[in-house]
Amino acid sequence: MKAPPFAYHDPRSVAELKGLLGSLENLRILAGGQSLMPMLNMRYAMPDHVIDINRVDGLSGIEKTADGLRIGAMTRQRAVERDPLTARHAPVFVEALQWVGHVQTRSRGTFGGSLCHLDPSSEQPCVAALYDAVLHVSGPRGDRDVSIHDWVLGYMTPALEPDEALLAVTLKTWDGPHGYGFEEFARRHGDYAIVCAGALLQLDASGKIARAAISLAGVDVMPVRLREAEALLVGRTPDAATLAEAAACAKAIECMSDAQISGDYRRKLAATLTRRALTSAAARAKG
Amino acid sequence: MDGIEEKRRIRLVVNGRTVEREVSTRKHLGDFLREDLRLTGTHLACEHGVCGSCTVIADGVPVRSCLMLAVQAEGMVIRTVEGLAEPDGTLHPIQEAFHEKHGLQCGFCTPGMLTTLAAVIEENPSIDEAGIRDAISGNICRCTGYETIVDAALSAAATMRQGA
Numbered sequence A: 001m002k003a004p005p006f007a008y009h010d011p012r013s014v015a016e017l018k019g020l021l022g023s024l025e026n027l028r029i030l031a032g033g034q035s036l037m038p039m040l041n042m043r044y045a046m047p048d049h050v051i052d053i054n055r056v057d058g059l060s061g062i063e064k065t066a067d068g069l070r071i072g073a074m075t076r077q078r079a080v081e082r083d084p085l086t087a088r089h090a091p092v093f094v095e096a097l098q099w100v101g102h103v104q105t106r107s108r109g110t111f112g113g114s115l116c117h118l119d120p121s122s123e124q125p126c127v128a129a130l131y132d133a134v135l136h137v138s139g140p141r142g143d144r145d146v147s148i149h150d151w152v153l154g155y156m157t158p159a160l161e162p163d164e165a166l167l168a169v170t171l172k173t174w175d176g177p178h179g180y181g182f183e184e185f186a187r188r189h190g191d192y193a194i195v196c197a198g199a200l201l202q203l204d205a206s207g208k209i210a211r212a213a214i215s216l217a218g219v220d221v222m223p224v225r226l227r228e229a230e231a232l233l234v235g236r237t238p239d240a241a242t243l244a245e246a247a248a249c250a251k252a253i254e255c256m257s258d259a260q261i262s263g264d265y266r267r268k269l270a271a272t273l274t275r276r277a278l279t280s281a282a283a284r285a286k287g
Numbered sequence B: 001m002d003g004i005e006e007k008r009r010i011r012l013v014v015n016g017r018t019v020e021r022e023v024s025t026r027k028h029l030g031d032f033l034r035e036d037l038r039l040t041g042t043h044l045a046c047e048h049g050v051c052g053s054c055t056v057i058a059d060g061v062p063v064r065s066c067l068m069l070a071v072q073a074e075g076m077v078i079r080t081v082e083g084l085a086e087p088d089g090t091l092h093p094i095q096e097a098f099h100e101k102h103g104l105q106c107g108f109c110t111p112g113m114l115t116t117l118a119a120v121i122e123e124n125p126s127i128d129e130a131g132i133r134d135a136i137s138g139n140i141c142r143c144t145g146y147e148t149i150v151d152a153a154l155s156a157a158a159t160m161r162q163g164a
Helices: A013-024 A036-041 A077-082 A084-089 A093-097 A109-116 A121-130 A227-233 A240-252 A261-284 B027-037 B093-102 B109-125 B129-138 B147-164
Strands: A006-008 A027-030 A048-053 A062-065 A068-072 A132-138 A143-145 A152-154 A167-170 A179-185 A195-203 A209-217 B009-015 B017-024 B055-058 B059-063 B077-079
Touching: A006 B129, A013 A048, A013 A132, A027 A036, A062 A084, A068 A084, A077 A084, A077 A093, A077 A109, A084 A093, A093 A121, A093 A179, A093 A195, A093 B109, A109 A121, A109 A167, A121 A167, A121 A179, A121 A195, A121 A209, A179 A261, A195 A261, A209 A227, A209 A240, A209 A261, A209 B027, A227 A240, A227 A261, A240 A261, B017 B027, B027 B055, B055 B109, B059 B109, B093 B109, B093 B147, B109 B129
Parallel strands: A006 A048, A027 A048, B009 B077
Antiparallel strands: A062 A068, A068 A167, A132 A143, A132 A167, A179 A195, A195 A209, B009 B017, B055 B059, B055 B077
16 A cells, blocks of 8 residues: 655646646646545556646636636635635535545545546536536646536546646636535445535526526536436426426436446436435525 | 655654655655654554544644655644644643543544544534534544544533633
């Protein structure tokens, strides 16, 4: 349970980071280390180079921009959880983070790290998908923005070139009053989710649903937006029957199976958790 | 890397004392504390971030020392279980409460429990039982069933509220 030997680099600036990305091979970027360090300790990862971005200037912090909430890739989960900007503009993120690991791991773990690690059951990509996040990526060949919906290429595989790093993420937060809900089922609190669901609902002046977003994680290798249910909700009154009808759309999605959890069980959880998340969102949207 | 052991000199404060050592860049903080500083109060069990035994307080927040490289602690202020009591031996309220309420049996998880709870109670002495249970949800104890640990934590929080 000891990490293999590697060359350690700790750049102080984005320019220095890009220089390393452009010149080194078989590298891993070390952010909060709550996934990479276990992988190193268990020697699942055997990089020649570890680039520690903890001391890179300007990668931490949250700011409100015209596009939403811009969160630096190195921003610790604990900092996201406690920032008043998160509570104000993305309260569902605060709720989702209560399910992420434990206080000791949130003290170190980062939003950017989670989005690059891409555990299929992780809450943070689920929240990113809920807010149609844009990921700001950089490398020696230039900067580019990637939509969260194009970000996951496959199982734990982000659309990141070997010489690129994720620098920040913009959540396209919703303006105006709206409701939110986040629900999860895990065997024990802090364990990996089997399925989790996030929902946002905005009502118009007459109390009908003007806008809806539903995101699920743990069902597939990437977070799944329940577009059919979102479309069904718009224009309807958020009563229990309507929310249940929308949540039932989750019963039709393709779900992965593994030795312990069948796809069928995940689908049932997805429908139940979606209904609960929508119910919370509707109650909060009504204020 | 062809087995080449890369080393680097680091300087940090551990339990109030500034230490400077040359360390392998791949060595995690827990091993550094135990092997290089002989602070064997920090226990290592799973070494992949699941059990919480190796928790230390880094710049005021509880972290898993097996999931941090020692070189990452450069410039940090680290408190281990050895640093909880006063220099004259007066126990930290959480240690006193563990003693009083039988918050330990075999003692293996205890350093991680103490450091986690010391950090959260110092930050918020008004923490309630649900908060305590959430705080130690990442620490595994196979002896106590957690009840006496929660009792001890609530008692320590009460003591610290009175002291404040």
